[in-house]
Amino acid sequence: MAKIAVLGYGTVGSGVVEVLSTNSSSIATRAGQPIEVKSVLDIRDFPGDPIQEKIVHDIDDIVNDPEIDVVVEVMGGVEPAFTFVKKALDAGKSVCTSNKALVAAHGPELLEMAKERKLNFMFEASVGGGIPIIRPLNQSLTADEITKITGILNGTTNYILTKMSKEGSSYEETLKEAQELGYAERNPEADVEGYDACRKIAILTSLAYGSTVNFEEVTTEGISKISTADFKYAEKLGCVVKLLATSYRRDEKVYVITAPFMIDSTHPLYNVNDVLNGIYVNGNVLGNVMFFGAGAGKLPTASAVVADVVDCVKHKGTNVMTVWAKTKLELGKTDDEVREFFVRINGDASKDADAVKAAFGDVSVITVDGIEGEFGFVTGEMTEKAFNEAAKKFSVINRIRIDKTILK
Amino acid sequence: MAKIAVLGYGTVGSGVVEVLSTNSSSIATRAGQPIEVKSVLDIRDFPGDPIQEKIVHDIDDIVNDPEIDVVVEVMGGVEPAFTFVKKALDAGKSVCTSNKALVAAHGPELLEMAKERKLNFMFEASVGGGIPIIRPLNQSLTADEITKITGILNGTTNYILTKMSKEGSSYEETLKEAQELGYAERNPEADVEGYDACRKIAILTSLAYGSTVNFEEVTTEGISKISTADFKYAEKLGCVVKLLATSYRRDEKVYVITAPFMIDSTHPLYNVNDVLNGIYVNGNVLGNVMFFGAGAGKLPTASAVVADVVDCVKHKGTNVMTVWAKTKLELGKTDDEVREFFVRINGDASKDADAVKAAFGDVSVITVDGIEGEFGFVTGEMTEKAFNEAAKKFSVINRIRIDKTILK
Numbered sequence: 001m002a003k004i005a006v007l008g009y010g011t012v013g014s015g016v017v018e019v020l021s022t023n024s025s026s027i028a029t030r031a032g033q034p035i036e037v038k039s040v041l042d043i044r045d046f047p048g049d050p051i052q053e054k055i056v057h058d059i060d061d062i063v064n065d066p067e068i069d070v071v072v073e074v075m076g077g078v079e080p081a082f083t084f085v086k087k088a089l090d091a092g093k094s095v096c097t098s099n100k101a102l103v104a105a106h107g108p109e110l111l112e113m114a115k116e117r118k119l120n121f122m123f124e125a126s127v128g129g130g131i132p133i134i135r136p137l138n139q140s141l142t143a144d145e146i147t148k149i150t151g152i153l154n155g156t157t158n159y160i161l162t163k164m165s166k167e168g169s170s171y172e173e174t175l176k177e178a179q180e181l182g183y184a185e186r187n188p189e190a191d192v193e194g195y196d197a198c199r200k201i202a203i204l205t206s207l208a209y210g211s212t213v214n215f216e217e218v219t220t221e222g223i224s225k226i227s228t229a230d231f232k233y234a235e236k237l238g239c240v241v242k243l244l245a246t247s248y249r250r251d252e253k254v255y256v257i258t259a260p261f262m263i264d265s266t267h268p269l270y271n272v273n274d275v276l277n278g279i280y281v282n283g284n285v286l287g288n289v290m291f292f293g294a295g296a297g298k299l300p301t302a303s304a305v306v307a308d309v310v311d312c313v314k315h316k317g318t319n320v321m322t323v324w325a326k327t328k329l330e331l332g333k334t335d336d337e338v339r340e341f342f343v344r345i346n347g348d349a350s351k352d353a354d355a356v357k358a359a360f361g362d363v364s365v366i367t368v369d370g371i372e373g374e375f376g377f378v379t380g381e382m383t384e385k386a387f388n389e390a391a392k393k394f395s396v397i398n399r400i401r402i403d404k405t406i407l408k
Numbered sequence: 409m410a411k412i413a414v415l416g417y418g419t420v421g422s423g424v425v426e427v428l429s430t431n432s433s434s435i436a437t438r439a440g441q442p443i444e445v446k447s448v449l450d451i452r453d454f455p456g457d458p459i460q461e462k463i464v465h466d467i468d469d470i471v472n473d474p475e476i477d478v479v480v481e482v483m484g485g486v487e488p489a490f491t492f493v494k495k496a497l498d499a500g501k502s503v504c505t506s507n508k509a510l511v512a513a514h515g516p517e518l519l520e521m522a523k524e525r526k527l528n529f530m531f532e533a534s535v536g537g538g539i540p541i542i543r544p545l546n547q548s549l550t551a552d553e554i555t556k557i558t559g560i561l562n563g564t565t566n567y568i569l570t571k572m573s574k575e576g577s578s579y580e581e582t583l584k585e586a587q588e589l590g591y592a593e594r595n596p597e598a599d600v601e602g603y604d605a606c607r608k609i610a611i612l613t614s615l616a617y618g619s620t621v622n623f624e625e626v627t628t629e630g631i632s633k634i635s636t637a638d639f640k641y642a643e644k645l646g647c648v649v650k651l652l653a654t655s656y657r658r659d660e661k662v663y664v665i666t667a668p669f670m671i672d673s674t675h676p677l678y679n680v681n682d683v684l685n686g687i688y689v690n691g692n693v694l695g696n697v698m699f700f701g702a703g704a705g706k707l708p709t710a711s712a713v714v715a716d717v718v719d720c721v722k723h724k725g726t727n728v729m730t731v732w733a734k735t736k737l738e739l740g741k742t743d744d745e746v747r748e749f750f751v752r753i754n755g756d757a758s759k760d761a762d763a764v765k766a767a768f769g770d771v772s773v774i775t776v777d778g779i780e781g782e783f784g785f786v787t788g789e790m791t792e793k794a795f796n797e798a799a800k801k802f803s804v805i806n807r808i809r810i811d812k813t814i815l816k
Contacts, residue, residue, distance in 0.1 A: 018693075019551050019693050022693065023551060023552065023553055023692065027550065029731055030550040030731060032729060124548065130694040130697065132548030132549070132697065135543070135547060136540045136543070139543060139547070140532065140540035140543050140544070140712075141540065141711075141715065142435065142438040142714075142715045143428075143431060143435060143710070143715045144711055144715075145431055268700075271679065283538075283711060284430070285426075285427050285430065285431065285707040285708070286538040286701070286707070286708050286711040286712075287538065287702045287705075287707070288700075289539055289702075290698070290699070290700035290701060291697070291698070291700075292676075292696075292697065292698035293694070293696055293697035293698060294694070294695045294696065299693040299694070299695070300693070300694050302693065303691060303693045304548075304551075306551030307547070307548050307549065307550045307551045307552075309551075310550040311550070314729060318726065321440060321722060323437055
């Protein structure tokens, strides 16, 4: 019998308790022994709920309990999670977490603490919810040098963008609806401004290249400036707008960005809709692989956390090597990246097309019936720097980057 | 330095040697030490090729070499691969294989041999080529009870069906073209009759439920009876025809089948075209996850084999538990399965529709311009047994099962 503790009895924490109970027998088979939740840390009490008898309010009750082998941290946020996880590792307990903020900020330090103590620090649920992506990167794609990762890594924004695309509704009303349905937080900033996806691509990129992406250095744009009009142009181009979190290596530099992109129907993430996540990985010998599934939600996320618990129980006394050093990965400048851009400017297509072509090269102009006083166009491939220079001469309403990944 | 031997210097074997050389430095980081190919077993000689100095013709030269830790078996076929793998395990060497025939026939026995000796027997490349699916099933989806697996697991047939669908070409001419391009073998039976996909779904289902699917008991139909006319009806129904290998659990029984199915655009495998493979897995808490990628080919397959080699090197002296017992999994009867069917019969829609409805219920009749003397219809949900009974009364040209999996 392996005993575990859960830090935080919120959505994911209660999901972990539920999954361990629902699938107790198959989990015991996979882990080689039954797994039982002994203690749950929460500041609240849950009178009348069977969990109450396991509730503790002091982390030391867990840390000092020699029966507990594995601690599940699902509180979210960097503190006090970071302090609690360090205490647990120091006390000889492996840790599994779904907390991307913690992993993005302190992943390599916690991995090293675990390794020195022959313990494990696992975080499959921190990216892609229930989709296996951390373990595949660590253990399955080890023969490859990863050349590109592109993901739809945030379910909230994907829900909003899908809804805007299919129903022509505005950003504001769709966000409000998503909040009412519980798909978006009351303070939606972390999702809609791309901060959540940014941390996730920082984690994946760090694992792919073995050293640390400082997420604060990642160019990050959210979806709050995407409008109904943008989707009308996108439709004319056979495209949708998606919040992509992407990184790739070129000339020994790694470029990372989280931003809205236009993608067409040949793009492997074109059909990843609603709250689904999708992650595309390119390896230099493997070619392309894709992973799709529920990127969030109580049970899918809990499923990934519990899979980590099973792995920790199986590997008691042995560290499962994860290559992620504290060394900082030098990122390439977004200014130097080369891509196409979709642009909307104030003006009249018939009068201003020549000036646009003089600045951006031989672009094709797009107008949409019912949208007056402006027009759109798609540039050829150019650096972000050159684009920004050229754009200064115009009254730009919006510009959306274009991603051309093709899954062959 | 870990030293390995490769059995068979064919497509995959030479790929393994190439991948280990191309990515030697990143592989050394992931494995914790460099990996070198010391010997390659082949009946042939390769004069002038640098591999020649490593070629041996006698398996005992490898088995008796104490420097060799890991043996890669990429010969294909059950014998002599089975004998050689047993010899290697007996001599204390872990084994990695891409050989689905071997794994489907003797997987649990070889896993047990490896476990008893604190070695590993790994076979990621045996299903889905470069797509990580075996390790995710073993190590990532351990919190779940798997309820359904559906895959496009054979690239050759998917290439043929995609081509027939898009170009309206016949089965015979498309097969010939696939053979000329090297996508199909000169004797294409293993692919086109579904035997390859059948072994792969037997392996995945065995891993999902922890006991053995006897692949000889799996209902298996190939694609050789699929015609241009079938695709014309499919197009009218908004469907494509795919060779699916699928298993699911219902009322404590597991149903497994490999056969052509019609699927519509809401199906998660609808867009898996050409030589790509796609695998959909449903878990009781996870919901749906999907894996896509190159299901075959020299380098993608070698990438999966080498990832197994890395895992074997990392886990020297420790068996990575795989739950797959020799116990036979009792399969449900295909006769008891419930689904819809697309049917084509000889006759005249206007005259025979009533008889069809009397036999199959309230079906909707489909006719295709230019296809005379016959018509098609889609049944409601019924058992295979009831379908077969009803079909006896008609001159059936073809019937194709319909799969309704929806990825939410």
